[in-house]
Amino acid sequence: MACNDVSVTLGRGAVLAITGPNGSGKTSLLNLIAGDTLPDTGTIVLDQMRIERWPVHRRRRNGVSRSYQRPVLFDEWTVSETMQFACDVLGCESRSAWEVPLELCGLGEVRDASVGELTHAERKLIDLALAIVGRPQVILVDEPCAGVGEAAQQSIIAALLFCHTAWQPIIVVVEHRREVLRALMALPQYVHLGLRDGVPTEEVMP
Numbered sequence: 657m658a659c660n661d662v663s664v665t666l667g668r669g670a671v672l673a674i675t676g677p678n679g680s681g682k683t684s685l686l687n688l689i690a691g692d693t694l695p696d697t698g699t700i701v702l703d704q705m706r707i708e709r710w711p712v713h714r715r716r717r718n719g720v721s722r723s724y725q726r727p728v729l730f731d732e733w734t735v736s737e738t739m740q741f742a743c744d745v746l747g748c749e750s751r752s753a754w755e756v757p758l759e760l761c762g763l764g765e766v767r768d769a770s771v772g773e774l775t776h777a778e779r780k781l782i783d784l785a786l787a788i789v790g791r792p793q794v795i796l797v798d799e800p801c802a803g804v805g806e807a808a809q810q811s812i813i814a815a816l817l818f819c820h821t822a823w824q825p826i827i828v829v830v831e832h833r834r835e836v837l838r839a840l841m842a843l844p845q846y847v848h849l850g851l852r853d854g855v856p857t858e859e860v861m862p
Contacts, residue, residue, distance in 0.1 A: 659685050659854045668793075669824035670845040673837050681854035682830040683725065686796045689828065690722045691715045702794070717746060719793030723800060727783035731772030735763060735782060738771055739789065746790045757788040760818055762811040777808035784815060794826045795819060801833050813839045 659681045666672055674682045687693040689700060691712040700708040707715055729738060739754035748754070758764055761781040766774065774782065780800060787795055797816070801809045813836060819825055820843055831837055840846060850857040 659688060659851075662849075662851075662854075662856055664847070664849060666826045666828075666847070667845070668826065669820065670826050670847060671820065671840050671843045672826070672828045672847045672849060673840060674828065674830045674849050674851060675832070675837070676851035676857070680851040682851055683798055684854065685851070686722060686798050686828065686830060689794070690720060690796055713745070716792075719790075720796070721787045721790070721792035721794065722796035723780075723783040723787040723798060725798045725802060727779045729771045729779060729782065731770065733771050734767070735769055735771060735774070736767040738782065739767075739785065742786050742789045748790055754785075754789055757785040757815075758782075760788065760815050761785040762808075777804040780804055781808060781811060784812060788815065788819060791819075791823050792825060794828065797827070797829045797831075799830055799832065801831060801836050809833070809836065812836075816840070817843070 662685060664672065674685060676682055684693065688695050691710055691714075695708050698708065699706055702718065702720065707718070707720070733741070735758070736754075739758055743753045758767060761784055763778065763781055763785060766778060771779070771782070780803075784797065784800055787797065800812045804812070816827060816829070817839070820827060827840075829840065
């Protein structure tokens with residue numbers, strides 16, 4: 657799905673919720689911001705730097721992070737090895753750089769478990785924890801609560817709210833669950849973007 661005529665300007669601490677029917681371009685927009693897809697036209701600017709041609713790893717090191725609908729993880733690694741690898745890539749030397757996100761997402765008790773042994777909800781949580789490592793300026797989360805139960809959903813909401821309070825990142829979230837969106841609506845600088853067929857709409861979530 658292509659995205660057309662999408663123009664959004666977000667400042668520090670802004671929360672952008674992207675909604676729309678399946679196939680409307682929500683994940684495509686995240687892919688463009690994160691660098692998984694390069695745009696044919698248009699610009700993406702971070703701190704006055706044009707980044708639309710930057711690869712994913714360069715954007716991540718400069719503060720653009722994301723989680724995925726379907727986490728891509730190494731099943732043979734332990735949770736702690738997975739988190740440590742993220743820190744190594746980002747140059748975070750302190751052990752707390754991955755321990756704090758892990759605890760924040762409620763996964764401290766499974767740190768020594770193999771990723772392949774985790775439940776779907778735990779995999780979603782570790783993916784979010786990975787996205788939080790390094791206190792990124794921009795956190796993109798793609799349907800973080802899809803397929804998880806109430807407890808995991810509350811952990812995800814709590815983690816996002818904590819991040820917003822702790823260092824005021826821009827948070828961009830694609831989510832269908834209205835209770836999750838309502839929790840984010842309470843935050844200052846909440847912005848809503850509806851998409852349909854890759855084009856912004858005037859849709860407003862109740």
